[in-house]
Amino acid sequence: MNIESQVQLKPFNTLSVSATASHFVKVQSVAELEEALQFAQQQNLNVLLLSGGSNMMLPEQIHALVIAIDIQGIELVAEDENTATLRVGAGQVWHDFVLWTTEQKMYGLQNLALIPGLVGASPVQNIGAYGVEAGEFIESVEVYDRQSKQTQHIQAVDCQFSYRHSIFKDDPNRYVITHVIFKLLKHADLKMNYGDLKAAMGDEITPENLQKQVIQIRQSKLPDPKEFPNAGSFFKNPIINQQDFTQLIEKFPNIPHYPQKDNQVKIAAGWLIDQSGWKGKRLNQVGMFHKQALVLVNYADATLKDVKATFQAVQKDVYDKFGVHLEPEPVLFNEQGLIQNH
């Protein structure tokens, strides 16, 4: 285990903001992780867990031990006529894992192709796209519990998966995800109801084609972080109550919306931002992408300060026009390496 000091994290966060970590280490096993956590405790350092860096906002200086989780491996742990159960290292690249499952004829995750990041982060915010959420195919999550100092399995039901949420968001300093156990299907049950997905598939109703179309749709709308550094959808789609929604739709009849349980309604943040004039608009070097207004892009060497200036301006304009508060999706860290409220 090699602990480095003063490490630039620009290549480790897809928004590509400049951020220097006082201490940094890559861990490839649970044993190395334990060693790193011990070091942090001895040195009185907070721990910042780094996965693919595709959903985080980092300050310019971080005084903490940044632990990059690089645990690899895919194992088939159980199988029957209809399902295959896989134990996957948290450090596996998500998209490569999805492509691999499709090649193996294991189905369920095809709608989630091309989501940036690593497998270990998938349960944290229960990543989702085109009508599927990762939580639907997760059987359990293997974690290192920093409280009991032991590894344990958390069953899916106890993860409390919901829209971009799980217990790992509520209690971010307790568990380190080391492996994720997925239960996939041998006979595909295709989910094609989102937007134009079905039309895009034409006559070829196969999981392979579904995956291909999802990749094409994403590539046509979403910027490649290598070209335009970004953190995916920058805001969550707001969920509001029926009463507020009724007032809103009277004034704005075209607002895209999706009914939820408990009399709630989810509305499209991208549309709100677009209608507020922010699609393709920039404030200094940070702006909202011209093909998908929900994605914030760092066009040139932005720091967290610049990112904040733009996202707060967007929040203000959307609030002034629609009376709706937009909550950022990426996790915000402070200079001590701890998660901050937005």
Ligand code: EPU
């Ligand atoms: N829209 C606009 N203008 C825009 C963008 C969107 O009017 O600039 C409208 C669209 O026309 C559509 C609606 O807003 O009617 C929703 O847009 P879209 O289908 O593109 O999806 P989204 O709600 O913007 C969500 C997820 C994405 C996921 C897609 C597909 C969130 C916050 N975002 O985006 O997830 O890929 O659905 O399922 O839930 C991510 O989380 O990083 C992410 C990319």
